[in-house]
Amino acid sequence: MQQQDAFAAAIRKEDGISFVGDPYVKGFRNRIDSNIIHLYFDDGDSGGSVWMHLICGESSALLIDTGYGIGNLQAVIRQLTDLPVTVFNTHWHGDHTGGNAQFDIVYMHEYDVSYWKNAPMAPDSRLLPQALPYRKEDLVSLAESKVCTVSDGCTLDLGGRTETVIHTPGHSAGNCMVLDDKIGILFSGDAILSTPTLVIDGFPGGEHPDLLTVKAMEHSLQTHQDILNTAQWLCPSHGRLMLPAGYITAMQQCTQAILQDPDAFEIYDYIPAMPGHIRCVQDAMVVYTANRVR
Numbered sequence: 001m002q003q004q005d006a007f008a009a010a011i012r013k014e015d016g017i018s019f020v021g022d023p024y025v026k027g028f029r030n031r032i033d034s035n036i037i038h039l040y041f042d043d044g045d046s047g048g049s050v051w052m053h054l055i056c057g058e059s060s061a062l063l064i065d066t067g068y069g070i071g072n073l074q075a076v077i078r079q080l081t082d083l084p085v086t087v088f089n090t091h092w093h094g095d096h097t098g099g100n101a102q103f104d105i106v107y108m109h110e111y112d113v114s115y116w117k118n119a120p121m122a123p124d125s126r127l128l129p130q131a132l133p134y135r136k137e138d139l140v141s142l143a144e145s146k147v148c149t150v151s152d153g154c155t156l157d158l159g160g161r162t163e164t165v166i167h168t169p170g171h172s173a174g175n176c177m178v179l180d181d182k183i184g185i186l187f188s189g190d191a192i193l194s195t196p197t198l199v200i201d202g203f204p205g206g207e208h209p210d211l212l213t214v215k216a217m218e219h220s221l222q223t224h225q226d227i228l229n230t231a232q233w234l235c236p237s238h239g240r241l242m243l244p245a246g247y248i249t250a251m252q253q254c255t256q257a258i259l260q261d262p263d264a265f266e267i268y269d270y271i272p273a274m275p276g277h278i279r280c281v282q283d284a285m286v287v288y289t290a291n292r293v294r
Ligand SMILES: [Zn+2]
Pocket: 050, 093, 095, 096, 190, 237, 238
């Protein structure tokens, strides 16, 4: 996990776009397609730094995730584009949905809504950055967030580019990735990252608990193989961006290896509150607990 800390230190030194209305976020234009802007919320070396991604088409834009809900994300988006913006959450966890209330409607997979509604909303119990100091008045209330549901295969035409929702449960029941067809970036959320994919306990319950497993993840990667084969790069929600597409195959192999022999693991203790088992195949890493295999 030293790799993750090194990445956090490196990106802190990089020049990016700063935002007049929000001191917490730094923007980086994608080097292949400048109409994609990656928005970084820096939580120091805590491991909790998170990316949001803005994809601009010819007629509208898509914002993937809303971070922790600290600062004025609306001001960030308005500085970048005048296009109407649709917001989509890759999953319900508080580091991806905290700023939802700043937008009229946010889309989320139908299976994650019950978990999101059960999550603690009070400032002293919701998921917040561990390392970053922030002004209490910049914390966005969760109370008025509205969600609409989507399901696997939904598409959004942004004008000149189409985004497709790919349901890949495991990290959460309604966890989704989003594939951009123009340059083949898979916005992989917390499902496939340069850091471990977490398939562990520690969150409130909800519907479809059978999908909170390595088995569900393996099955979804297999059933979506054709569309996933069209991805060229991965831009996850944490850690390094523009990962090669080989991460997808490695993740398939990693989940299969866990199912074949769940006891062949090493101990993972990077997050002391969430100890687990780690399994690595090439660049793919999954952290899991015995009750979340099948
Ligand atoms: Zn996350």
